[in-house]
Amino acid sequence: MSKIAIVGGGIIGLAIAHKLSQLKTVSSVTVYEKEKNVGQHQSGRNSGVLHCGLYYKPGSLKSLLSVQGIREMVSFCREHDISHDICGKVVVATTAEEEKSLEALAKRGHKNGLEGLKYLNNDELQKREPYVRAKKALLVPEEGIVSYKAVMLKLVDLIKQNGGEICTDTKIEKVKSSNDKGVVLITDKKEVAYDYLVSCAGLYSDHTFNKLTKESSPLKIVPFRGEYLMFKPELNHIVNHLVYPVPDAKYPFLGVHFTRLIDGQREVGPNAVFAFKREGYNTFSFSAKETFESLTYPGLIRFMKNNFAFSMGELKSSMSSSAFIDKARKMIPEVTNDMFVKGNAGVRAQAISTKGELLMDFNIIRKDRQVHVLNAPSPGATSSLAIAKYIIDQYLEELK
Numbered sequence: 093m094s095k096i097a098i099v100g101g102g103i104i105g106l107a108i109a110h111k112l113s114q115l116k117t118v119s120s121v122t123v124y125e126k127e128k129n130v131g132q133h134q135s136g137r138n139s140g141v142l143h144c145g146l147y148y149k150p151g152s153l154k155s156l157l158s159v160q161g162i163r164e165m166v167s168f169c170r171e172h173d174i175s176h177d178i179c180g181k182v183v184v185a186t187t188a189e190e191e192k193s194l195e196a197l198a199k200r201g202h203k204n205g206l207e208g209l210k211y212l213n214n215d216e217l218q219k220r221e222p223y224v225r226a227k228k229a230l231l232v233p234e235e236g237i238v239s240y241k242a243v244m245l246k247l248v249d250l251i252k253q254n255g256g257e258i259c260t261d262t263k264i265e266k267v268k269s270s271n272d273k274g275v276v277l278i279t280d281k282k283e284v285a286y287d288y289l290v291s292c293a294g295l296y297s298d299h300t301f302n303k304l305t306k307e308s309s310p311l312k313i314v315p316f317r318g319e320y321l322m323f324k325p326e327l328n329h330i331v332n333h334l335v336y337p338v339p340d341a342k343y344p345f346l347g348v349h350f351t352r353l354i355d356g357q358r359e360v361g362p363n364a365v366f367a368f369k370r371e372g373y374n375t376f377s378f379s380a381k382e383t384f385e386s387l388t389y390p391g392l393i394r395f396m397k398n399n400f401a402f403s404m405g406e407l408k409s410s411m412s413s414s415a416f417i418d419k420a421r422k423m424i425p426e427v428t429n430d431m432f433v434k435g436n437a438g439v440r441a442q443a444i445s446t447k448g449e450l451l452m453d454f455n456i457i458r459k460d461r462q463v464h465v466l467n468a469p470s471p472g473a474t475s476s477l478a479i480a481k482y483i484i485d486q487y488l489e490e491l492k
Contacts, residue, residue, distance in 0.1 A: 102244075181336055207234060224424055277289065301457075301464045311443045364406050
């Protein structure tokens with residue numbers, strides 16, 4: 093019987109803890125979270141979209157786990173009566189060049205196993221989203237919306253029902269020892285020996301890897317803040333469901349889009365602007381140490397040099413609401429600045445290679461009895477239960 097520690101109480105850490113707590117070979121699962129509550133960062137600061145695998149390179153881990161992930165997440169929500177809505181999404185092309193990209197995107201979706209993809213004619217589009225203008229529009233019927241906070245609360249409940257423990261407000265200080273027999277953790281409260289450790293540290297995944305393995309991380313996390321505006325309540329009728337632009341395939345960011353949230357609010361965003369702090373949720377959030385670390389990283393320097401226009405455009409959209417709204421106006425020309433109030437913001441943990449490449453796929457590494465989820469960007473939340481199963485099957489197979 094094995095004792096297992098999970099570092100990180102975001103949705104992926106909780107999903108792994110939930111799956112492990114169901115195994116007969118596991119005697120205990122303990123989740124360590126440095127904040128006072130679970131899901132305080134990426135997992136609790138997103139739009140709650142259920143992504144089904146439209147964008148991701150066929151054959152990639154992300155494409156496989158997103159398709160499996162949305163189906164398992166929807167099943168989980170149905171089983172536990174968690175509010176969700178498979179409302180579908182429209183991806184909108186507004187130029188001839190975007191039309192070609194949209195057709196390539198549809199082919200990719202078919203290869204990834206998506207069902208029901210359909211081009212909408214003008215009447216169908218206007219019936220679904222009356223204010224949207226498009227040269228071509230693709231309906232992705234399997235996508236939807238959910239509250240990931242509600243999902244996480246249910247996961248916590250299930251973990252505890254299975255005898256697991258959630259230790260919030262607890263920081264991992266260091267590993268006293270780590271080898272092929274187990275891991276001894278020292279937190280700010282106690283010292284405990286475990287048979288296995290799984291780290292899901294999100295924005296600090298590279299730092300945590302360094303701390304726990306005493307080796308250099310093979311990738312670097314650079315934070316990008318995504319900012320949103322909210323429609324004033326009396327204007328919520330302008331968007332019915334989910335409306336996305338055709339994304340630039342060079343970047344993992346999906347572009348400024350319109351989202352109906354599960355609570356009925358409507359938002360537009362996000363941009364993707366460099367953040368001066370890994371957990372910096374507003375323009376003035378700043379950490380000298382983290383900023384220096386990011387800005388002296390050769391990978392970020394190369395990325396910004398090679399993508400200067402993109403970087404400046406995103407910065408402009410952060411400093412100017414008009415520039416931000418201009419991106420949304422491509423799809424809904426009627427939107428104006430006075431329709432919105434300031435919304436929420438999140439920070440994306442973006443892995444960047446030393447060559448300046450944005451690393452798109454999920455990245456998981458095992459070292460002795462430690463498993464590290466180094467990169468799990470969107471659709472990490474949608475895919476969390478599938479990621480948990482994959483890690484157990486591929487990295488902790490001896491527990492099965």
